Amino acid sequence: xxxxxxxxxxxxxxxxxxxxxxxxxxxxxxxxxxxxxxxxxxxxxxxxxxxxxxxxxxxxxxxxxxxxxxxxxxxxxxxxxxxxxxxxxxxxxxxxxxxxxxxxxxxxxxxxxxxxxxxxxxxxxxxxxxxxxxxxxxxxxxxxxxxxxxxxxxxxxxxxxxxxxxxxxxxxxxxxxxxxxxxxxxxxxxxxxxxxxxxxxxxxxxxxxxxxxxxxxxxxxxxxxxxxxxxxxxxxxxxxxxxxxxxxxxxxxxxxxxxxxxxxxxxxxxxxxxxxxxxxxxxxxxxxxxxxxxxxxxxxxxxxxxxxxxxxxxxxxxxxxxxxxxxxxxxxxxxxxxxxxxxxxxxxxxxxxxxxxxxxxxxxxxxxxxxxxxxxxxxxxxxxxxxxxxxxxxxxxx
Numbered sequence: 001x002x003x004x005x006x007x008x009x010x011x012x013x014x015x016x017x018x019x020x021x022x023x024x025x026x027x028x029x030x031x032x033x034x035x036x037x038x039x040x041x042x043x044x045x046x047x048x049x050x051x052x053x054x055x056x057x058x059x060x061x062x063x064x065x066x067x068x069x070x071x072x073x074x075x076x077x078x079x080x081x082x083x084x085x086x087x088x089x090x091x092x093x094x095x096x097x098x099x100x101x102x103x104x105x106x107x108x109x110x111x112x113x114x115x116x117x118x119x120x121x122x123x124x125x126x127x128x129x130x131x132x133x134x135x136x137x138x139x140x141x142x143x144x145x146x147x148x149x150x151x152x153x154x155x156x157x158x159x160x161x162x163x164x165x166x167x168x169x170x171x172x173x174x175x176x177x178x179x180x181x182x183x184x185x186x187x188x189x190x191x192x193x194x195x196x197x198x199x200x201x202x203x204x205x206x207x208x209x210x211x212x213x214x215x216x217x218x219x220x221x222x223x224x225x226x227x228x229x230x231x232x233x234x235x236x237x238x239x240x241x242x243x244x245x246x247x248x249x250x251x252x253x254x255x256x257x258x259x260x261x262x263x264x265x266x267x268x269x270x271x272x273x274x275x276x277x278x279x280x281x282x283x284x285x286x287x288x289x290x291x292x293x294x295x296x297x298x299x300x301x302x303x304x305x306x307x308x309x310x311x312x313x314x315x316x317x318x319x320x321x322x323x324x325x326x327x328x329x330x331x332x333x334x335x336x337x338x339x340x341x342x343x344x345x346x347x348x349x350x351x352x353x354x355x356x357x358x359x360x361x362x363x364x365x366x367x368x369x370x371x372x373x374x375x376x377x378x379x380x381x382x383x384x385x386x387x388x389x390x391x392x393x394x395x396x397x398x
């Protein structure tokens with residue numbers, strides 16, 4: 001039955017909503033969810049945020065397994081949410097479907113590319129929502145919209161039936177307004193954890209120095225609460241190569257994959273793209289193979305170093321984003337500057353395939369900012385449990 005409930009935040013894609021009832025019982029029974037419009041739902045188009053993609057692809061013949069798992073667990077699908085075109089952007093802007101409103105900061109961007117899913121959760125339209133994260137597309141909207149969000153360990157959950165961007169970076173992810181709901185979804189989707197105690201707490205200097213002073217200050221009470229849970233903080237230099245180097249290697253390796261994944265369709269369909277997306281695909285097409293190779297070569301030892309550091313159960317804590325969301329009036333140059341500073345930090349987990357949870361712990365300049373918790377691959381459930389403990393210590397919802 002079609003869902004005609006109000007959508008005051010522009011979270012859902014235009015047109016009839018993909019509404020599917022979940023099983024009559026299960027661990028998620030009674031919860032409503034939405035999915036980013038790059039996941040297939042049988043009988044409905046997957047537009048991937050672009051009218052030319054919708055025009056050149058038939059409605060889905062099958063539902064993505066991750067969506068099926070949620071339906072079988074009793075959750076009810078309420079619709080598909082807006083995304084940046086082909087998931088290639090961090091602000092949440094889409095000139096074709098419209099940019100969703102950030103319910104917690106209406107004068108600012110919601111964050112992309114999982115913008116609609118974040119807006120649906122932050123606005124209370126659903127209990128949780130699926131997004132995807134390649135370079136920060138769950139973590140950043142979670143921070144900008146003041147909600148919980150998780151990027152799981154790379155490869156922990158299948159992305160069959162989902163449109164790709166950078167397959168060796170792409171992960172599913174989800175948002176919730178309450179830590180308890182975030183954890184319940186994880187119990188359905190995630191494999192069992194690698195056994196290890198949780199701790200110690202590590203505070204890497206580079207992401208904190210990269211953050212605006214107001215954002216860093218807003219996270220201080222949460223860091224104090226974390227110390228109460230895990231013991232004294234150990235400060236360390238995590239990225240002697242600099243965050244700028246991380247960003248550059250990530251950018252080049254991801255661009256190579258984006259063109260390998262989507263370039264044939266772009267060349268054949270000659271699609272209309274909005275500002276920013278057009279330029280990113282043009283840059284991906286022209287990516288210097290030597291720079292992409294350098295990014296791939298850098299990634300291997302960096303990932304090994306991060307995994308060794310965290311293997312015993314240690315947890316990194318740092319600002320999810322260096323600042324609140326950019327204002328809607330920000331110029332393209334200002335938006336790009338925020339993108340570069342942000343992706344230098346999101347590349348830590350992205351390059352190493354680490355799980356990361358963003359916890360909505362504070363406000364800077366009146367807008368939300370999140371604190372990220374990062375652990376070794378395969379420690380996703382422990383990370384969700386820690387996020388729930390932190391939420392309880394801070395008196396956050398759920």
